[in-house]
Amino acid sequence: MSHKKHPIIIGIAGGSGSGKTTIAHELYDQFKNDRIRIITEDSYYKDHPEMTQEERDQINFDHPNAFDTDLLISQLQDLTSGKAVEMPVYDFPTHLRKHETVHVEPADIIILEGILVLAIPELRDLMAIKIYVDTDDDIRLIRRQRRDMAERGYSFDYIIDQYMATVKPSYHQFVEPSKRYADIIVPEGGGNQVALDMLTTKIRDILRRNDLEEQKEA
Amino acid sequence: MAERQKPLVIGIAGGSGSGKTTVAKAISKRLPADRVLILTEDAYYKDNAGLSMEERKAINYDHPNAYDTDYMVSQLKQLLNGQAIEMPTYNFNTLTRAKDTIHVEPADIIIVEGILVLASEELRQFMDVKLFVDADDDIRFIRRLQRDTQERGRSIDWIIAQYLATVKPSFNQFIEPSKKYADIIIPRGGENDVAIDMVSSKLLSIIRDHKRHERSEATMPAKPNPAK
Numbered sequence: 001m002s003h004k005k006h007p008i009i010i011g012i013a014g015g016s017g018s019g020k021t022t023i024a025h026e027l028y029d030q031f032k033n034d035r036i037r038i039i040t041e042d043s044y045y046k047d048h049p050e051m052t053q054e055e056r057d058q059i060n061f062d063h064p065n066a067f068d069t070d071l072l073i074s075q076l077q078d079l080t081s082g083k084a085v086e087m088p089v090y091d092f093p094t095h096l097r098k099h100e101t102v103h104v105e106p107a108d109i110i111i112l113e114g115i116l117v118l119a120i121p122e123l124r125d126l127m128a129i130k131i132y133v134d135t136d137d138d139i140r141l142i143r144r145q146r147r148d149m150a151e152r153g154y155s156f157d158y159i160i161d162q163y164m165a166t167v168k169p170s171y172h173q174f175v176e177p178s179k180r181y182a183d184i185i186v187p188e189g190g191g192n193q194v195a196l197d198m199l200t201t202k203i204r205d206i207l208r209r210n211d212l213e214e215q216k217e218a
Numbered sequence: 219m220a221e222r223q224k225p226l227v228i229g230i231a232g233g234s235g236s237g238k239t240t241v242a243k244a245i246s247k248r249l250p251a252d253r254v255l256i257l258t259e260d261a262y263y264k265d266n267a268g269l270s271m272e273e274r275k276a277i278n279y280d281h282p283n284a285y286d287t288d289y290m291v292s293q294l295k296q297l298l299n300g301q302a303i304e305m306p307t308y309n310f311n312t313l314t315r316a317k318d319t320i321h322v323e324p325a326d327i328i329i330v331e332g333i334l335v336l337a338s339e340e341l342r343q344f345m346d347v348k349l350f351v352d353a354d355d356d357i358r359f360i361r362r363l364q365r366d367t368q369e370r371g372r373s374i375d376w377i378i379a380q381y382l383a384t385v386k387p388s389f390n391q392f393i394e395p396s397k398k399y400a401d402i403i404i405p406r407g408g409e410n411d412v413a414i415d416m417v418s419s420k421l422l423s424i425i426r427d428h429k430r431h432e433r434s435e436a437t438m439p440a441k442p443n444p445a446k
Contacts, residue, residue: 129416179405183412183416184416202415
């Protein structure tokens, strides 16, 4: 049974609607196999069953405190040491963790994607490559508004209120400053073919190097 | 005769003191020397031999007009066509084009490096990859100050005066806006091993592809040369 050696974590951060999730998936699609996984920070929102729906609606989802970072760190450490994890699943309309989990096997490459992944030092320390996806604020708001209405069932007023009350301030306080920790800044995220191509080539190199090392050890 | 593969052109721009030259050299060092060449925009300052020394000193060297971009573009085209060039050299003490040229053979990878290379549409159209090296304004200022006092023997007052009069305004007017053309922005320039490694990996894979193509061409029977 092959043991995943030297798994590396690639962090992709950026504001909401920047295209970071898109580029994470585009990268994954280049390989689409069990050697690469995507872990989404969004899956690790804290569970608050003790609160009412109204109280949960008021949570600041863009603040580091909203995330169960300890769980995320320990699961990433498990994956990098070759152990499978049960990744939590989050339900956005109700703001609650679901009962089911997603079984995730270790892999050579783990893409960790989320707005605050570069803002948290313990997460940064686990990353071999740190990427920040940068897109104009207005474009990001338009994308977020479209997505939240279509996928998460939020109302237009809630989206704008939430954006002004928590998303934008958190962006300036936590997300944007994390740009300075990036190794590479990718403008525009999805659709940036040159960046996608360069990242794909790098990942391919890493996989090839891992293969060579495994052959030597065999 | 092996058919020439089209060279890959990679543009590297950024403010003065951003680390772009360091990045260009670091990338180039990781590639086989005969497969890469660097075209430095600084070599293509206009020859102002017809002006007096006073007039030459008064020129804004951070403005697009200071560069002989047409000449740079034409030499780039020659390299892309597989022809060697005689690259000009610039004398920063006399502020004129020097007599010596540097003979440059074509290569698989052409790095085009300079503050304004992304600001020029003519240069951009040849680039397959566009990089912008970014650093905080104050860091860039400190580096430029250190470099200009050590390498070019200028006084601190002169450097600050030039910086405020021409370097910074040019950065805001021409260089920073060119960031939007970049495919990838590299922060912390010369110390950024991860970015340098990633770009180099891509270029190495292109060189490997070219070599593979050359080998397969070499084993094929010779084709009659079409009339040019």
